[in-house]
Amino acid sequence: MPIDILMPALSPTMEKGNLAKWVKKEGDRVRSGDVIAEIETDKATLEVEAADDGVLGRLLVPEGTQDIAVNTPIALLLGEGEDASALDAAPPAPPHAKSAPPPAGRTNTDAKPAPVVEVVRPEGEATMNEIPAGTELVTMTVREALRDAMAEEMRRDPDVFVIGEEVAEYQGAYKVTQGLLQEFGPRRVVDTPITEHGFAGLGVGAAMAGLKPIVEFMTFNFSMQAIDHLINSAAKTHYMSGGQIASSIVFRGPNGAAARVAAQHSQDFGAWYSHIPGLKVIQPFSAADAKGLLKAAIRDPNPVVFLENEILYGHSFPVPKLADFVLPIGKAKVARPGKDCTIVSWGIGMTYALKAAEELAKKHIYVEVVDLRTLRPMDIETVVASVKKTNRCVVVEEGWPQNGVAGEVGMRIMETAFDDLDAPVKRITGKDVPMPYAANLEKLALPTVQDVIDAVRAVTYR
Amino acid sequence: MAVAKESGAGASAVRRGATKPDVAEPAEAAAAPAGFTREEELAAYRDMLLIRRFEEKAGQMYGMGLIGGFCHLYIGQEAVVVGMQMCLEPGDQVITGYRDHGHMLVAGMDARGVMAELTGRRGGYSKGKGGSMHMFSIEKGFYGGHGIVGAQVSLGTGLAFANRYRDNGKISLAYFGDGAANQGQVYESFNMASLWKLPVVYVVENNKYAMGTSVSRSSAQPDFSKRGISFDIPGEQVDGMDVRAVRAAGARAVAHARSGHGPFILEMLTYRYRGHSMSDPAKYRAKDEVQKMREEHDPIEQVRARLINNAWASEDELKKVDAEVRAIVNEAAEFATVEPEPDPSELYTDILR
Numbered sequence: 138m139p140i141d142i143l144m145p146a147l148s149p150t151m152e153k154g155n156l157a158k159w160v161k162k163e164g165d166r167v168r169s170g171d172v173i174a175e176i177e178t179d180k181a182t183l184e185v186e187a188a189d190d191g192v193l194g195r196l197l198v199p200e201g202t203q204d205i206a207v208n209t210p211i212a213l214l215l216g217e218g219e220d221a222s223a224l225d226a227a228p229p230a231p232p233h234a235k236s237a238p239p240p241a242g243r244t245n246t247d248a249k250p251a252p253v254v255e256v257v258r259p260e261g262e263a264t265m266n267e268i269p270a271g272t273e274l275v276t277m278t279v280r281e282a283l284r285d286a287m288a289e290e291m292r293r294d295p296d297v298f299v300i301g302e303e304v305a306e307y308q309g310a311y312k313v314t315q316g317l318l319q320e321f322g323p324r325r326v327v328d329t330p331i332t333e334h335g336f337a338g339l340g341v342g343a344a345m346a347g348l349k350p351i352v353e354f355m356t357f358n359f360s361m362q363a364i365d366h367l368i369n370s371a372a373k374t375h376y377m378s379g380g381q382i383a384s385s386i387v388f389r390g391p392n393g394a395a396a397r398v399a400a401q402h403s404q405d406f407g408a409w410y411s412h413i414p415g416l417k418v419i420q421p422f423s424a425a426d427a428k429g430l431l432k433a434a435i436r437d438p439n440p441v442v443f444l445e446n447e448i449l450y451g452h453s454f455p456v457p458k459l460a461d462f463v464l465p466i467g468k469a470k471v472a473r474p475g476k477d478c479t480i481v482s483w484g485i486g487m488t489y490a491l492k493a494a495e496e497l498a499k500k501h502i503y504v505e506v507v508d509l510r511t512l513r514p515m516d517i518e519t520v521v522a523s524v525k526k527t528n529r530c531v532v533v534e535e536g537w538p539q540n541g542v543a544g545e546v547g548m549r550i551m552e553t554a555f556d557d558l559d560a561p562v563k564r565i566t567g568k569d570v571p572m573p574y575a576a577n578l579e580k581l582a583l584p585t586v587q588d589v590i591d592a593v594r595a596v597t598y599r
Numbered sequence: 600m601a602v603a604k605e606s607g608a609g610a611s612a613v614r615r616g617a618t619k620p621d622v623a624e625p626a627e628a629a630a631a632p633a634g635f636t637r638e639e640e641l642a643a644y645r646d647m648l649l650i651r652r653f654e655e656k657a658g659q660m661y662g663m664g665l666i667g668g669f670c671h672l673y674i675g676q677e678a679v680v681v682g683m684q685m686c687l688e689p690g691d692q693v694i695t696g697y698r699d700h701g702h703m704l705v706a707g708m709d710a711r712g713v714m715a716e717l718t719g720r721r722g723g724y725s726k727g728k729g730g731s732m733h734m735f736s737i738e739k740g741f742y743g744g745h746g747i748v749g750a751q752v753s754l755g756t757g758l759a760f761a762n763r764y765r766d767n768g769k770i771s772l773a774y775f776g777d778g779a780a781n782q783g784q785v786y787e788s789f790n791m792a793s794l795w796k797l798p799v800v801y802v803v804e805n806n807k808y809a810m811g812t813s814v815s816r817s818s819a820q821p822d823f824s825k826r827g828i829s830f831d832i833p834g835e836q837v838d839g840m841d842v843r844a845v846r847a848a849g850a851r852a853v854a855h856a857r858s859g860h861g862p863f864i865l866e867m868l869t870y871r872y873r874g875h876s877m878s879d880p881a882k883y884r885a886k887d888e889v890q891k892m893r894e895e896h897d898p899i900e901q902v903r904a905r906l907i908n909n910a911w912a913s914e915d916e917l918k919k920v921d922a923e924v925r926a927i928v929n930e931a932a933e934f935a936t937v938e939p940e941p942d943p944s945e946l947y948t949d950i951l952r
Contacts, residue, residue: 298764324764330794335753335787342757345742346692348764369747370754377733379726380949382742414950438952 139194139213139223146207147176147183149396150447153204154178156211165193167214174211179280179451180312191216194224267429267464274455282424282456283313283389283445286431287351289461291321294349297435300327300340301353301390310355311391311450337363337388341370341440344384349435354390357406357444364409371440372415387434389443392420393485393535394583396448400571405536407484410442411512411545417466418512420444422487424454426510429464437466446485467511469519475505478593479523481546482533483509486584489565490533493589502599512542517549521557524550528559529596533589538566560596565589633847637911639685643842644902644912645920646684647677650701651899652928653710654873657700657717660932661877666717669746670731673701675872678898679804680705682845683772683865686853687740690767694742694755695774697732698804698871702774706739710931720938727941728949742771749782751775752801756788759799759862770798770856778809780823789830789862796861800852801827803866804839810875811883824866832862839867840896870896 144154155177161167167187174185194215198205205211213224268274277285291297298321303310305318305328318326329336333354340350354360360367371384394403411418417439421427427445434441456462472487473494482490487508494504505523509516524530530550532543543564550562565588573579635643654672661670673680676698684705687693695702703713708724716723716734724734732746742758745751755773762769779785780803792799803823807814814821824834833855837848845867852863870892874881881889906912 330787330790332787332790334784335756335791338750338753338784339757339760339788339791342694342742342754342759343761343764344757345754346758346761348761365747365750366753370745370750374733374735374743375952376949377725377729378735378743378949379724379728380952381725381735381737383952417951 139215139219140189140191141210142173142185142187142212142214144198144205144207144209144211145176145185147178148180149398150451151178151207152451153206155203156198156200156205157182159196159200160184161193163193163196167191167193179278187214189214189216191219194219194221267470268425268457268459268462273458275458276453277424277456278451278453279421279424279427279445280311280313280450282428282454283431283450284315284317286428287314287435288317288320290432290435291317291325294435296347297349297351298325298327299351299353300329300336302329302331302355304328304353309353311447313445313450314353333359333362334366337366338370340386340388341366341374341384344371344386344440345374345382349385349387351387351389351435354388356395356402356447357390357392358402358404360388360390360406367410367416367440367442368413372413375439376415383438384440385438387431387437387441387443389431389434390445391447391450392444393446394448394567394572394579397574397576397579398572399574403572405444405484405534405567406442407444407512407534407536408541408545410444411515411542412540413513415440416513417441418444419466419510420484420512421510422449422472422482422484422508424452425456425462426464426470426508428456429462430466430510432461432463433466436463441466444484449485449488464510467514467516469510469516470508471505471519471523472508473504473506475503475527477503477527477599478529478531478597479505479507479520479527480531480533480589480593481507481509481520481523481543483512483542484535486533486535489535489584489586489589492586493593496586496590497593500599502593502597504593509542509546515545515549517546517553520546521550521554524554525557528557529593530558530562531589531592531596532562532564533584534564534566535584536567538564538569541566560598563592563596565592633843633850635843635846635905637906637909639846640902640906640909640911641920643678643681643685644899644906644917645924646681646705647842647899647902648920649710649924649927650674650677650680650704652924653704653714653931654700656928656932657714658873658877660714660718660935665936666731667719668730669697670717670877671698671875672871672873672877673698675892675898676804676806676839676867676869677701678842678845678901679802679839679867679869680774682842683802683849685846686849687772688769690740690769691853692740692742692755692758692762692769692771693774694751694758694771695744696748696751696776696779697744697746698776699732699734699744703734703736703739703741703744706736706741708734708736708739708741710927711934714931714935715938718935718938719940720935721941721945722934722938726945726949728945749775749779749784752779752782752785752788755801756792756797756799759792759797759856760795762798763795768857770800770853772800772802774802774804776809777803777805777807777814777818777823778812780805780826781809781817785826786830789827789832792862793827793830793832796859798856798859799862800849800856801832801862801864802849803864804869805866806869806871808871808875808883810879811881813883822866824864827862827864832864834864834866836866836868839869840892840898841901842898 758771
């Protein structure tokens with residue numbers, strides 16, 4: 138029986154990839170460990186090795202094929218004593234033929250045989266006001282939008298530089314800084330040792346001297362090594378100096394749960410940093426917001442914590458093609474208009490919110506989705522305006538419940554719009570547990586679209 | 600470890616090429632500290648005396664309840680900042696920890712503004728919002744005044760990074776104590792500073808006690824000038840009670856950093872006469888130890904004796920300096936007492952720019 142060679146998962150969040158090159162051809166004898174193909178992910182090109190000895194009987198996917206889902210058979214390997222006739226005798230290989238039962242984590246349940254490129258259309262009035270009518274929209278990933286934002290600001294202001302681990306020669310651990318070294322050189326794209334506490338402090342010192350550092354944390358989990366400099370040095374010094382010393386600095390990087398990386402690498406810092414006066418905290422969802430808000434963050438004279446999300450990096454959105462697209466910090470956006478209930482979310486929480494809104498619309502429950510975009514300063518006015526219209530609210534946060542941003546939103550609504558509420562505000566959050574590794578437990582620890590739907594139905598009594 | 604050695608020939612500055620001990624040392628390094636001119640001696644005397652009198656006054660005002668919170672006095676350590684400041688050029692930057700009053704005064708910051716910050720008044724350098732440990736003056740190149748032990752080392756390395764980024768020929772001085780020298784971020788900073796040849800001089804003010812913990816109880820390697828060996832940073836141990844030795848070593852270190860050779864570590868062997876802060880009874884050390892230091896190694900008395908012995912100044916002339924300094928301090932104390940507290944509206948200002 139020929140052995141299926143499957144499209145491998147080459148990173149925790151990889152869902153699909155491109156077959157860049159077959160290194161071996163049909164009929165070649167391969168031994169375990171031989172490189173047989175090159176696979177291109179959105180982050181890197183990696184070699185695939187044979188796991189068994191045999192003869193490459195058939196290549197199922199031609200070179201150059203794009204967006205092949207993880208676990209799709211890409212070739213058949215003939216074992217000892219088999220010849221080509223076995224290929225035809227073999228039943229069509231079902232997906233996952235040789236793999237364990239598909240794990241229940243987000244990465245793999247979403248891996249379908251057909252390529253999935255998610256393009257979320259911008260909706261809502263706020264977006265329309267922010268983008269001049271008639272502006273051409275180009276589809277790009279959040280990753281590309283972030284890179285373009287940094288490149289544009291670095292062209293505009295020679296005081297802007299990027300510093301962090303693997304930002305330069307490696308082109309970014311998540312490829313967000315791809316190409317910056319080539320354009321701006323090692324003076325302005327600075328690889329550091331693994332030394333978060335040190336380079337965060339160095340960045341703040343450079344900012345105190347008037348430069349505008351973009352400090353990349355490989356992930357925000359590692360910012361805990363450096364958190365003293367974000368809070369005590371960056372956030373408080375303006376106040377403690379009576380307004381003399383400002384730190385125009387951006388701390389950015391992927392934040393929140395990725396996929397299957399367990400508790401220390403899956404944590405949402407939105408609530409942590411948005412607790413601190415003296416910081417601005419941005420947590421964008423769409424590529425357009427990522428671009429417009431990162432450009433604003435770089436120009437802002439204050440320290441800004443910019444919380445990205447690894448899973449969103451590969452998502453595509455329409456982005457306005459404008460020479461200088463800058464969005465206001467501290468302004469929420471109505472991402473989808475509706476009348477029956479408000480869902481407030483931000484960052485990756487928006488994926489649950491928008492999918493729930495879509496499902497609920499089929500049942501004639503029309504949800505207005507407000508994307509906070511900035512956690513501090515919080516645009517509670519836009520939230521309250523929506524709640525005054527719908528009289529009901531569900532807040533969706535991927536992070537933990539206790540002392541979370543969702544709790545803050547709920548409290549602010551109670552303080553300012555209690556009489557407008559026809560039901561108590563509900564929140565859907567991540568569970569109050571460290572993130573487990575096991576795929577099924579990880580799924581249980583995260584919010585689901587169904588949770589959000591149920592919450593909306595509860596507050597609308599429908 | 601003897602702190603202040605006899606300030607005569609050969610003893611004051613023991614240079615240790617941290618990484619290449621076999622390389623011949625510059626001749627002047629092992630020699631007696633370069634002598635001061637009469638003007639330099641007088642300036643050092645006046646600047647050290649200003650710090651001493653200012654700190655004595657601050658101590659009094661603390662006792663009267665006019666200054667609150669933490670208040671860390673610099674008495675005994677004056678020669679360190681006075682000698683180092685003589686090595687700087689306009690545009691160079693200084694950053695330190697919480698024992699910062701001396702650094703600010705010698706940087707040229709107004710004694711009134713410093714004292715008014717200690718009393719939490721609107722005329723203070725931080726409008727009364729920072730207090731003793733948190734003051735700044737970009738104009739004078741003083742970047743704080745930081746309350747988190749060791750943070751200023753990373754921040755000061757960042758100031759040096761900015762200077763190299765701008766290629767402006769300026770250097771930064773990052774002061775920290777023997778206590779901060781055991782913080783991890785100090786070594787993260789050493790590594791980056793040496794890797795990128797940043798123009799920074801690290802000045803370890805070793806006053807022998809990190810609050811109540813002596814160097815011998817806290818430091819596996821008590822010679823802080825050697826703490827850069829793993830990072831290829833040269834270091835030098837200096838008699839921090841002799842302002843001439845400080846200036847001589849400081850000039851070498853600053854020249855090293857300014858000429859693109861990267862960081863340099865100076866360990867200043869010094870001593871604080873007072874407790875760690877105003878509330879510290881200092882029971883961890885013998886009274887005799889303090890007394891001996893005051894009598895035999897006082898940085899101000901050393902200069903005073905040389906001025907008199909060289910007949911560079913008469914008692915009367917020095918009394919005039921004393922009077923001038925006392926007038927500055929009294930005026931600062933008066934200002935800091937009558938100046939109003941910040942307006943309540945200031946509560947919500949300066950959070951963001």
